[in-house]
Amino acid sequence: MKKVNIILFGIGNVGKTLIEQLLTAKKQWEENSGVSVNVPVIANSTKALLIAEGITENWEKDFKKSAKEYKLEDILDFTKEQDLEHLIAIDATASKEFVEIYIRLIQNGFNLVAANKVANTLSADFYKKIRKELEYHGKHFFYETNVGAGLPIVQTVRGLHQAGEKVTKIRGVFSGSLSFIFNTFSENKEKFSDVLKKAGNLGYTEPDAREDLSGNDVGRKLLILARELQLDKEFQEVKIQSLILEKLNGETSAEEFQKRISELDEIFNQHKKQQDQGHVLRYIGEIEVEKATLEAKLISEPKNTALGQIKGADNIFEIYTESYGDQPLVIQGAGAGAAVTARGVASDVLKLSQRLN
Numbered sequence: 001m002k003k004v005n006i007i008l009f010g011i012g013n014v015g016k017t018l019i020e021q022l023l024t025a026k027k028q029w030e031e032n033s034g035v036s037v038n039v040p041v042i043a044n045s046t047k048a049l050l051i052a053e054g055i056t057e058n059w060e061k062d063f064k065k066s067a068k069e070y071k072l073e074d075i076l077d078f079t080k081e082q083d084l085e086h087l088i089a090i091d092a093t094a095s096k097e098f099v100e101i102y103i104r105l106i107q108n109g110f111n112l113v114a115a116n117k118v119a120n121t122l123s124a125d126f127y128k129k130i131r132k133e134l135e136y137h138g139k140h141f142f143y144e145t146n147v148g149a150g151l152p153i154v155q156t157v158r159g160l161h162q163a164g165e166k167v168t169k170i171r172g173v174f175s176g177s178l179s180f181i182f183n184t185f186s187e188n189k190e191k192f193s194d195v196l197k198k199a200g201n202l203g204y205t206e207p208d209a210r211e212d213l214s215g216n217d218v219g220r221k222l223l224i225l226a227r228e229l230q231l232d233k234e235f236q237e238v239k240i241q242s243l244i245l246e247k248l249n250g251e252t253s254a255e256e257f258q259k260r261i262s263e264l265d266e267i268f269n270q271h272k273k274q275q276d277q278g279h280v281l282r283y284i285g286e287i288e289v290e291k292a293t294l295e296a297k298l299i300s301e302p303k304n305t306a307l308g309q310i311k312g313a314d315n316i317f318e319i320y321t322e323s324y325g326d327q328p329l330v331i332q333g334a335g336a337g338a339a340v341t342a343r344g345v346a347s348d349v350l351k352l353s354q355r356l357n
Contacts, residue, residue, distance in 0.1 A: 001030060001034055001035075001036045002034055002035050002036065002086065002353065002356065003036045003037075003038055003085070003086060004035060004036070004037055004038070004086040004087075004088055004349070004353045004356065005038050005039075005040055005079070005084040005085065005086060005087050005088070006022070006037060006038065006039045006040075006041075006088050006090060006349065007040070007041040007043075007075060007079070007087065007088070007089045007090070007110070008039060008041065008042045008043070008090045008092060009043050009089065009090065009091050009092065009093055009098065010043075010044065010090075010091065010092030010093035010094075010095075010115075010116075011042055011043070011044050011063070011092070012044075012092070012093075013338040014092045014115055014338050014341050014342050014345070015042070015090075015092035015342075016338075017338045017339055017341075017342035018090070018092060018342040018345050018346060019039065019042070019055070019059060020342075021342050021343060021346050022037055022039065022346060022349075023056075023057060025037075025346065029350065033350060033353075033354065035350060035353045035354070037349070037353075038053070038054040039054050039055045039059075040052050040053070040054050040055075040078075040079075040082070040084060041075055041078065041079075042055060042059065042063065043067075043070065043075070044067075045093070045095070046069055046070075047063075047067035047068060047069055047070065048067060048068065048070040048074070048075060049062060049063045049066055049067040049068075050074075050075070050078050052078075052082045052084070072101055072104065076104075076108050079108075079109075086353070086356045087109055087110045087111065088110065088111045088112070088113055088349060088352060088353070089105045089110040089111070089112055089113070090112075090113045090114070090115075090345060090349070091112070091113070091114040091115065091116045091119075092115050092116070092342075092345065093116055094116055094118075095116065095118070096118050098116065098118075099114075099116065099118045099119040099122070102119055102130055103129065103130065103133050106130070106133045106134055106137050106139050107133065107137060109137075109139075110139065111139045111140045111141070111142075111352055111356070112134075112139070112140070112141040112142070112143075113141075113142045113143070113345055113348045113349055113352060114141070114142075114143045114145075114146070115143075115145045115146070115341055115344075115345050117143070117146040117147075117220055117221070117224060119143075120143060120146055120223075120224045120227065121220040121223050121224060121235055123234065124227075124232055124233070124234055127227060140352050140355055142348035142349075142351060142352050143224075143348070144344050144347065144348050145341050145344035145345055145348070146221070146224050147174065147221045147224055147225060148174070148221075148315050148317065148331070148333075148335050149176070149315070149334065149335050149336055149337065149340045149341045149344055150333075150334070150340035150341060150343045150344035150347070151315060151317070151331055151332075151333050151334075151335060151344075152331065153225070153317050153331060154224070154225070154228060156319065156329070156331065157170065157225055157228045157229065157319065158228045160319070160321060161228060161229050161230070165321050165322065165323055166289075166321060166322040167229055167289055167319060167320070167321050168288075168289050168290065168320045168321060168322065169286070169287060169288055169289060169318075169319075169320040169328075170225055170285075170286070170287045170289075170317060170318070170319050170320070171284060171285070171286045171287075171307075171317075171318045171320070171328075172284060172285060172307065172315065172316045172317040172318050173282055173283065173284055173285075173307060173310060173314070173315055173316050173335075174217075174218045174221045174222070174284070174285040174296075174315060174317075174335070175212065175217055175218050175221075175283065175315070175335070175336075176204060176313040176314070176315060176334070176335040176336025176337070177199055177204040177205045177206075177212040177313065177336065178212055178213075178218070178283040179282075179283075179310060179312070179313050179314055179315060179335065180199050180202070180204045180312060180313040181195055181196060181199050181204075181205075181212075181283075182280070182281045182282055182283055182298075183280075183310060183311055183312065183313075183314075184198070184199075185268065185272070185281065186272070186280035186281050186282075187280070191262070191265045192264050192265050192268035192269070193261040193262045193264055193265050196209055196261055196264070197261075204313055204336065207254070208254040208257070209257070209258075209261075210244055210248075210249060210254070210257060213242065213243040213244045214240070214242050214243075214244060214249075215240040215241055215242055215243065215283070215296040215297075216240060218240070218283065218284075218285045218296040219235065219238040219240045219285075219294070219296050220235065221285060222238055222285045222286075222287055222294040222295075222296060223235055223238055223294065225287060226287055226292075226294055229287075229289060231287075231289070231292050233292065233294060237294065238294040238295070238296065239293070239294065239295040239296070239297075240295075240296045240297075241295075241296060241297040241298055243264075243283070243298065244264075245263060245264065245267065247263075248260055248261075248263060248264075268281075271298065271300075274300075275300040276300065278302060278303050278304070279300045279301060279302055279303060279308070280300070280301055280303050280308050281298060281299070281300060281301075282298070282299055282300075282301045282307050282308070283296070283297070283298050283299075284296070284297065284298075284299055284301075284307065306318065306330055306332070310332065312334075313334065313335065313336050313337075314332060314333060314334060314335060315332065315333065315334070315335025315336075316330065316331070316332040317330070317331045317332070318330055319331070
């Protein structure tokens with residue numbers, strides 16, 4: 001039986017759900033895959049719980065009772081003192097700063113799994129440096145949930161490219177929150193601001209909806225897929241259409257923005273009215289590989305197409321290649337939420353575990 005040791009950073013919605021999934025699936029993994037999962041360390045931004053034999057179902061109580069303030073060195077020392085092998089560090093944070101320790105983790109024997117997409121969207125130099133360290137130390141980095149949550153987008157695009165298939169274009173709805181907003185707004189006679197409030201109440205948008213409406217999240221996902229195709233791009237090169245009125249961005253606080261979101265109604269009503277009959281609004285991401293262009297934008301799409309027919313908060317990805325011609329490979333499904341993201345991370349852990357000797 002191969003025993004892997006999980007060091008989990010981030011115990012918010014995704015991290016908490018992941019722990020529940022790993023504890024529930026433990027017996028099944030042992031029987032079906034020959035992989036025994038142990039979680040000896042869980043940590044938030046300030047405190048860590050270290051238990052060599054691994055956490056149990058009572059981990060939340062144990063964390064409240066016994067977690068202590070920590071530095072990274074404390075965790076590195078602990079894994080060495082306990083002689084823990086097959087180490088996998090999971091980044092379930094949304095931290096921009098946390099990724100700075102990735103290289104130290106790799107140098108200290110850790111493999112990486114990340115739901116956090118920051119490391120793959122920083123400078124191309126940092127992106128290449130991580131891969132150089134991984135190769136030098138013989139470690140792995142899995143991040144399937146960076147795009148499409150639990151949907152197999154990254155591995156599909158990478159697999160096609162590595163197999164020599166020429167990917168010509170990727171197009172789709174990359175954001176679960178923007179998918180819900182425009183699917184609902186296009187179908188219903190509701191004000192845009194009411195749809196936005198509904199998306200917030202359902203937990204589809206970030207607490208500050210400008211994060212979603214800025215289009216930056218879609219831009220980051222485009223960059224991650226472009227880099228899988230060996231396009232040497234930077235985030236600043238992604239053309240992004242922000243959906244926030246200039247007067248509501250930057251200068252307003254999140255609270256002020258919430259109070260003034262009705263100011264968005266008129267502009268989106270105009271977008272809706274100006275469409276052709278049988279069209280719907282969609283916010284899409286698009287990579288034209290030959291031109292090396294990446295663009296996130298609002299479009300009017302015929303309702304009878306695959307993009308025009310998606311419902312709820314689904315994501316959809318159309319992958320065009322030379323072999324598939326005009327008929328793209330389509331991957332569609334839930335693209336947001338703690339459960340599907342945690343399941344995607346767990347899947348990465350299992351795939352990575354099977355590569356460890």
